[in-house]
Amino acid sequence: MRHKRKIGGSCAIVGLLLGTASGLVAAEMPMQHPASQEKFERLEQPLEVKLGVVTGGLFLIGLELWWFLLSQPKAKQSTLDEGVQMLTIQVDGGYLPSQVVVKAGQPVQLNFFRRDPSSCLEKILLPDFRIAADLALNQVTAIEFTPNKPGEYSFTCGMHMFRGVVRAE
Ligand SMILES: [Cu+2]
Known part of the structure; x- marks a missing residue:
């Protein structure tokens, strides 16, 4: 599918x-x-x-x-684990889910599980948090940050072709 x-x-x-x-x-x-x-x-x-x-x-x-x-899929709410808001994002032909909802002012951990071998998706960028990381294939890469203010923070692939949004409320 x-x-x-x-x-x-x-x-x-x-x-x-x-x-x-x-x-x-x-x-x-x-x-x-x-x-x-x-x-x-x-x-x-x-x-x-x-x-x-x-x-x-x-x-x-x-x-x-x-x-x-x-056709954007609906936003997914994070789950709380010892004060950290956890979310797993599948990286396969894009980001699934591509929209996540978190609470502002609390640490967030996004677990990017990269299944897509294309080099397009090998990097993940969160410019608002000055994060740029490599995603190893078939592995989970945890990205941690804290959105202090409510707002929308985007994450993209290395070439900005795929995009997702973290909405802090
Ligand atoms: Cu790309």
Whole structure:
């Protein structure tokens, strides 16, 4: 299931790029070649094809927005262990859960369990706490910090491609 999500995400990105690219090409062609405009008009594709490209592009853009903005899994609450708020985060094609909720002013321990071999996810960054750590494959790496103020603190992979949020309340 997790794998399907990952593949779906890549497909959505590729689809968006293709949709945007073909849309841009279609839109810019006549402007870039004003001299050959007549030629283009004669060879022009039927309206249905254009509408299809536009509709497809819009659909893919919508899919992309949904993917990144609305399909986020629900935030997970931490559990308390000897005064430390503990949470395990699976690192596999992203972060699961990608949103966690903790109490401000109390120490937090995030246990990152990296299952994904891709080098993209080998580093974890928490810029708000000046933390940068390597995640060993198939091992749990504990990251500890204390969010003193309520707010949202993000954690990302080394290249900021994957992102998660710690919400301190
Ligand atoms: Cu990355």
